[in-house]
Amino acid sequence: MSTEPTDLERAVLDITRGRAYISLDSLLLEIALRGAGAATKLATAAAAHRILVDAGWRHRRFHEGPGKCTDTYELPASDRPAAQRAEPASGGESAKAPTAPDILATAARCIAQRAATRDLPAERSMARAVSAFNALAGASLSERDGWLFMVVLKAARATAGSHNADDYVDGAAYFALAGESAEPGAQ
Secondary structure: OOOOOOHHHHHHHHHHOOOOEEEHHHHHHHHHHHOOOOOOHHHHHHHHHHHHHHOOOEEEEEEEEOOEEEEEEEOOHHHOOHHHOOOOOOOOOOOOOOOHHHHHHHHHHHHHHHHHHOOOOOOOOHHHHHHHHHHHHOOOOOHHHHHHHHHHHHHHHHOOOOOOHHHHHHHHHHHHHHHHHHOOOOO
């Protein structure tokens, strides 16, 4: 007896078609952009996880520090189309290595998504973080300095351990936010 796939199942399978790798964050963003998610982000994440695992994707969780982890999924080489059986040279999320415009577009979507998940018009938490740091440490960092620190942190992470495409996406986003905050009258 076959059952009709749900909108979420169709979206997950469509989004992952032709890919060998995907992060849960990237998948959830694309699901949200299609409006195919479950009632809550947690329910959507759990359902998407189950759909991928049931379809044969391997799940891996990378711990990046206290309270920060990244869930990634890899389609085993034996389940990939013949043209995708070789590992991508860049270790990226899909069989095709992302281009610079792909990375920048993903960074822009991530900035917008972070604002939306906090019900804010824009994700601009660095000014508050720098203000608190300055008060605690007696420092005088600017908002731009805070974003640039995050760029350097992501660059340091990108040069250690195995490839993680998110380092480049986040680095691009942080550098863009630094540029925005450096504009005269921005602070």
